[in-house]
Amino acid sequence: MAQQNVVKKESEMAQEGFEPRILGFFCHWCCYAAADSAGVSRYQYPPNVRVIRVMCTGRIDARFILEAFRCGADGVFTGG
Amino acid sequence: MCTMYCPRPVVDTYNERLDITRAPHIDYAQAIPSSYYIDAKACLRVNYETCNLCAQTCTAGAIDFSQQPKELELKVGAVVLTPGFGRVDDEVLERFGYGRFPDVLTAFEFERLTCASGPTEGHIVRPSDNQVPKKIAFLQCIGSRDETCGNGYCSSVCCMYAVKEASVAKEHEPDLDISIFFMDVRTMGKGFDEARKRAQEKYGINVIRARVPRVDQVDGKLALTWTTGDGEHHSDLFDMVVLSVGLESPEDAETIARVTDIELNHYNFCRTSVDSPLLSSRGGVLVAGAFQGPKDIPESVTQASGAAAIASELLADARNSQTVTVTYPDEDKALEEEEPRIGVFVCHCGVNIAGVVDVKAVRDYAGTLPGVVLYEDTLYSCSQDALKSIAEKIKENRLNRVVISACSPRTHEPLFQETLRSIGLNPALVEMANIRDQCAWVHAQEPDKATEKAKDLVRMAVAKARLLTPLDQPTVDVTPSALVIGGGAAGMSAALSIADQGYKVVLVERSKELGGNLKRLKWTLDGQDASKVLKDMIKKVKAHKNIQVFTGSQVESVSGYVGNFTSALSRQGKTEMINHGVIVLATGGREYKPKGYAYGDSTRIVTQLELEEKLARGRGFLRNARNVVMIQCVGSRGDDMQHCSRLCCIQAVKNALKLKELKPELNIYIFYRDMRTYGFYEDLYREARKQGVKFIRYTLDRKPEVIKQSRGIKVRAFDELIGEDLEIPASLVVLSAGIAPGENEELSKIIKAPLTSEGFFLEAHAKLRPVEVAVDGVYLCGLAHGPKSLEESVAQAKAAAAKATIPLAKGKVAVAPIVSKVDQDKCIGCGICESLCPFNAIVLEKVGKRKKAKTITASCKGCGVCASHCPTIAISMGGFTDEAIMAQIHAFSPEGCEEA
């Protein structure tokens, strides 16, 4: 990798109030089900993730992930 | 309208008398049928021939007072009794201040108070002054475990509902101080003990082990006094007292018994036996649910399916002789092909969603999205009348795509798909946005952010909806036979039931003989000879023309899908392939092997099953015995395994009584944490106490010690009552070892059926699908599901048999249309998809000179690994096309994201 080309930036500390936008791809049978069950049990977790349901994580194409980042996702969470 | 005009107020029984309605009313919003009815007891017209206001105001002219009761005569092949349970007499409740003090409520009333659709919209207030109470006490065992009111049994559900109601109350009012007064904490169901522990820790609910004898009122507060296990007296004041009332036999039990000519037991429940828990004393009359004995929802549902199996066994010859079939209108293909006209329905789900998410804002936002022509909010989208109105609106507005923004598609999509079908639209044209399970419920503390998220989810769903296309509904034929894995009591019962219903069964048992754990049992819990029960069962199985038994065999592999499985069975190194339509998992469990307690150091330190085996061989070893010590929860409830093994308390009491019978002068000590002799087994517990068996409670931090000495065995334990250590020289120590899961891991992988963290198989839904597994066509029963008694295993096996027979009886199964489809023009025949498909559902075929991939629709599960790995992007997935997912990704960005 052309190391010298890496644009060095000062590591910015977690900004107060920064709410990342995260896209999730959840497997219908596993993670999506676990997420439903978390709801049923009223567990609480941060509201930053938007979910796309797929029938299996195997469905996820590299294009989807790259496209998600291009569309401004700060993170992509694939859950099998 | 009629409700509005009725001059006659009526107590609302649905809301447990906490609210008032009118003579014509509807019980609750989701009631089925969802029409209004007139309470004949209260109506002025019916009783006094006056009024008639409602009939005049009904715009539909639907009230007709000239209707008379009619007697119908129906010819049926079987009767299933499911009358449920009755309520404890007010007279019993009055002893605890009910009816005298307004702030003493029954748990049923409290349930309505905590409910969002209840009389107070979920606000917990004292009936006396409408103020929020600060301190609430739950009193357990009201009308249960109480011979003075004739109910000597344990109602088996109150401990759970009390914990639930207390948790819900704490969620509404976090500052509440809640105490629950238990005699024993009986949360013995699957996963219940763990849930109870979590609730206790999370919400800080006080657990007090004491029975409160009475309730008094002092200065507008309720005074309780009680005595704890250490003999100390306590008293305190509470703002509200909730009575955890038990379940009684139904009020009309005697009438039912007379009319159907069946016998009742001494508590007026239906009499049944351990080896056939769903049969009444009269042939063809079956029983399920609380009338068979107090029980919770999953058990009632299990028994219900079990009863269906038995009725189906009885009437197998007459199957399909009287059924009618439903027809759907033809699809409106032209409308489906038009530009998307999307309707968005945003559900309140009572306050489940609307309590957190600003539903109206989400609805209005949906209206701004391209393609949306209708946007509305609904109170409960899944209720009958809401579905009807959604259907009407789809028609009125000529919608051809629908977005339901409500709960999870995993549970509710089929319902809305059905609605579309019923009005001539392809079911694939509905998309759901999950703003409840994955939004409102999990972001309850952040309503603004939850509303933002809900909007985003709706936007993404609408984006996908625009690209939805109609999909075919393929069906495949079913191989009409079953594979039952496990030859214990559960497996044999399931096999017999399926065979009796007229289908072939292959029964596979790993060991050399049938029987499983039942082989080790000497007596059933109701005192029958266990070996006789077992022998009868084995005889029937071996003689049945529809059952083929494979002992000493194992399942090596399973391929296929519901309706068309192919499995490899290995026996003595040889492999045999069999085809079958369904699978029943009855792999059993095993007795936990104790760690510690000097187990293994002496032949006089044994488990309960070892004791029964010893007794089966003769009673000689009791000759010089004086003291017998039993220790409960060995391995269970956080000792090593987390779960409660459910059975050991009853088993210990049963064996203690048998020992007493054999040698009355024995001193028997039982060290326990909570005695969980639920249901009618409470009788055994009471009997054991009566006969002088000594019960001593211990806690996990002060476990009894078993010390093997050079001569004899000593048990040292702390006795709470005297506050001192006890030392008992024991002639025999019996460890109530819990029930551990069998070796399920491998099978779980082969079948892709998930396990719980404890290693038992996981059911598809704890309440409503207790014998189904997440994999279609696979069913579950017996100890493979979790610890349970023989009686429960048999009922569950019948239930699994009912569910397993459904696809066999139908002869066809519908395949979800989410399968892959290969565009053979784009396919280059590389074979990557074929080699990656986990279900062998893609093959290469010759088309002209070249090889092309092709999907075997019936095998495809829609996982999409082929599509994501296709070099030429030639494979698309039904309902999850690249375009649709890309559209969702683009819609993920609030500003929208242009295609690159």
Place this chain on the structure above:
Amino acid sequence: MAETCRQFLADCGINPERLALEWASAAEAPRFVELITGYVNSIKEKGEIGSAEGEADSETIKRRLAAAVKAAEARKPRIALGNLAKRLHKEGDFSKEAIEKGVSSKILPALRAERIKEELLMLLAQGPMDMKELSKALWADEGEIEKPLSQLVKKGVIEEKDGKYSLADK
């Protein structure tokens, strides 16, 4: 697939830890909550995309990802990915090392080459650039750029004038 994305993201100047691949079965709601909470917090720490250490600025990221999506659509890298998956499947070796090695030796070079080609076109669409500028903007050595560049010049898509490259007028 995930490893491919991670390596490719790093190559594009995005912290690969922004992509998570986790497992939670239907029975594991508590685990799911733990995972998702931990993940959201880790992203919070990293900050907005384009602000973590070693990451390209957001404008570059936008352009580069657009090129990357096109690269992931291209046949060559997809065949490489498919064949690697097929091979791992056949050999039953899903060890981290095997996957990492396979991806870095087979897939990444193909993806990177496609990405450079696509991004090159995008950059030049904005105006002429010389080799030095291109190398800097593309995070690539001149050697890597030369090949696609000369091919595109040959095809007549790109013109060269005084050491500056630009899209050919059509």
Place this chain on the structure above:
Amino acid sequence: MAKSGAIMVLGGGVAGVQTALDLSELGYYVYLVEKKASIGGVMAQLDKTFPTNDCSL
């Protein structure tokens, strides 16, 4: 005598409803008899169910 392919289920609570549903799927005609104006029994009065506090309707 030919057996009847119909079954009567007495009581429309959760157990009765489940029996009726299973029987109809198994190919039998079911008469579901309930005293009250609507089916569902006590479970319909419950807001949540233990241990998951799942909606009970």
